Amino acid sequence: MSEYELLISAARQARENAHAPYSNFRVGAALRATSGRIFGGCNVENATYGLTVCAERIAIFKAISEGERGFNAISVVTDTDTLTPPCGACRQLIWEFCGDVSVILANLKGKVEVIQMKVLFPKPFDSSNL
Ligand code: THU
Numbered sequence: 001m002s003e004y005e006l007l008i009s010a011a012r013q014a015r016e017n018a019h020a021p022y023s024n025f026r027v028g029a030a031l032r033a034t035s036g037r038i039f040g041g042c043n044v045e046n047a048t049y050g051l052t053v054c055a056e057r058i059a060i061f062k063a064i065s066e067g068e069r070g071f072n073a074i075s076v077v078t079d080t081d082t083l084t085p086p087c088g089a090c091r092q093l094i095w096e097f098c099g100d101v102s103v104i105l106a107n108l109k110g111k112v113e114v115i116q117m118k119v120l121f122p123k124p125f126d127s128s129n130l
Contacts, residue, residue, distance in 0.1 A: 003073070004114070007032055008106045011077040014040030014055065022049060027084065028077045029055035031063050031098070034070035039063040056090040060097055071097060075104040083113050091121040 001009070007030045015028025020043055027043040041059030045052040056076060063071070074094060078084040083105035086094060094101070094117055103120060106112045 003032070004075070004104050004112070007038065007073055007075040007104055008077060008112065010038045010040050011055075011075040011106070012108070014042045014059070015077050016042075018042040018055070019044045021045060022047075022052075026079065027055040029059040030075045031056075031059040031071055032073045033063055033068040034072055035068060037063075037066075037068065039066070039068070054087060054090050056086050057093050060093055064097060069097075071101055073102045073104060074098060075106060077106050077108070079108045081107065081109075081111070083107055083111060085115070085120060091117070092124070095121050095124045095126060 010030035011028040014030060015026050018026035020026050022045045029041045031039045039059045039062045041055045041062060043055045044058060076084055076086060085105060100116055100118045103115050103117060
């Protein structure tokens with residue numbers, strides 16, 4: 001299995017745990033650390049809606065809280081014909097912790113697109129602006 005396939009498969013698996021009773025939009029993400037470890041995440045919704053956390057941020061926070069600091073790719077999997085790119089808040093977080101990584105978008109039918117963070121998030125606010 002290629003590195004991308006491995007990451008997509010981890011995101012599919014994480015998606016199985018999505019807690020999305022309000023939107024019914026189930027998302028899985030997986031983040032590959034430079035250590036080689038892969039961290040999965042799923043979206044976790046809340047009755048107050050606004051407290052919902054996206055799959056990508058769950059994966060990032062899991063990895064950061066396990067001591068990881070370097071990352072080289074993240075995948076996002078949904079069951080949609082149009083692949084799902086990370087939302088604005090997640091782009092900010094991915095940029096903060098992962099920089100210009102490859103973002104691998106995939107669906108359950110095997111459609112895959114790879115896009116760099118620099119393309120998804122061209123003019124970021126980050127520590128260089130402080
Ligand atoms: N969602 C994610 O988890 N990641 C994305 O990239 C897009 C949106 C979640 C948030 C919410 O639970 C549901 O999808 C609908 O917005």
